Amino acid sequence: MAQSVCDIAGPARPPREAAERELRKALVKARLDRVAGEMAIAERQVAKAGTAAIDGVAEEYQSLVAKKRDLEKRLRSMERVG
Secondary structure, eight states, X not given: OHHHXXXXXXXXXXXXXXXXXXXXXXXXXXXXXXXXXXXXXXHHHHHHHSSSOSTTHHHHHHHHHHHHHHHXXXXXXXXXXX
């Protein structure tokens, strides 16, 4: 009986390599969410002030855009491989 349940359900956990790859992908996705949140904050600051020339918001936003682009590129490469 127990053997047949294991046959139906499959292995208890994914292979180690696949689990590590999925963890790395989840971390990149979490970083993307965090960067998107920071970008939204910067956009609200610009909208409130009416200009991006306040307290270095423009530079911060450009940095966030670059981070987002790099993370998206990394995620695409991870998804292509695995």
